Amino acid sequence: MxxxxxxxxxxxxxxxxxxxxxxxxxxxxxxxxxxxxxxxxxxxxxxxxxxxxxxxxxxxxxxxxxxxxxxxxxxxxxxxxxxxxHPLDESAKYDIKKIMETFSDVGQVQIHGEEGHFAQQDGEDADSFLGRINERMFDIMFIQNREKTARLKDIVPKEFPGYKFCRGWSEGLEMFSKNxxxxxxxxxxxxxxxxxxxxxxxxxxxxxxxxxxxxxxxxxxxxxxxxxxxxxxxxxxxxxxxxxxxxxxxxxxxxxx
Structure with missing residues (x-):
């Protein structure tokens, strides 16, 4: 042994x-x-x-x-x-869009899908960005400076309790399945x-x-x-x-x- x-x-x-x-x-x-x-x-x-x-x-x-x-x-x-x-439901796109459009602190959004990685381009709106994603989503990253990330961490999880949220680094708030x-x-x-x-x-x-x-x-x-x-x-x-x-x-x- x-x-x-x-x-x-x-x-x-x-x-x-x-x-x-x-x-x-x-x-x-x-x-x-x-x-x-x-x-x-x-x-x-x-x-x-x-x-x-x-x-x-x-x-x-x-x-x-x-x-x-x-x-x-x-x-x-x-x-x-x-x-x-543990992918997110397709309906999560609605909530991602709402977060992007409701909270001015949100910077760039990146998404890990089943196979690919998707990054929002400069000036790309939520509908255009999310419309490009044609596979199951697993990890959503809202990327902005550390002060804005800290504020989002305190607010967003309360507004969207159906997901898990956490900071993976000082400038990134991540969203993923409760499972x-x-x-x-x-x-x-x-x-x-x-x-x-x-x-x-x-x-x-x-x-x-x-x-x-x-x-x-x-x-x-x-x-x-x-x-x-x-x-x-x-x-x-x-x-x-x-x-x-x-x-x-x-x-x-x-x-x-």
Missing amino acids: GIYDGIILCSDMDGTMTNTRGEISARNAEAIRYFQKNGGLFTVATGRPPYHPEKFSDIFVCNTYIVALNGSMIFDPKSREFIEK GGKGNSVMKTKALTGSRLAVTAGNYDNDIEMLLMADIGVCVRDSSPDVLAAADIVTVSCNNDPIAVIIDELRKEKPFK
Whole structure:
């Protein structure tokens, strides 16, 4: 038996696995390989599309299901099949249009669809933009400066309670299915793999749900204030190999004690 048998570690990518230069350190990568070799399941829970981790395939690979688009998809990198998908209903276009036209703080809108990525062009109105989208939608991004994003975060979810909203970064408010969310999908992945312990690592608001729902939720030291409050454990910054630190801690009989 491996020392990490029964443990699944799900990490956010940007600003958690990767440092401020967007790189995965050699120490983090080496620790992931060691963790996997000794029985652990390592994967990512990201706001990005399911194939994004493959950009780092020369450094690390996930050995279990990938949680993508803020939990709107669960993807099996081995079989190349989707285990779960949580698209928005076609009727969501009406609400997206209403948000675009009601709130002057909204800047550009981008949408992750089932296959493609759609970006609103300069001067393009809501009808023209949404009319171009001919596939199921999974993640809607309202992009504007951080002050406007903060205001939208406080107002829009109250007006549209049928969706989940969160900030994926300081200048982006994201909208997706109530059935999605990193927390829901990480816990589904824990169940699918029969893991006894789910550990999550993150740094921003879209990670809060999985930090709260996991058996152990860890955030990096340079996380947003709400994330620092939600995490069970605060570890080193993203520039100081946090994944390696977490994996080393999980070797202990009573980790993080």
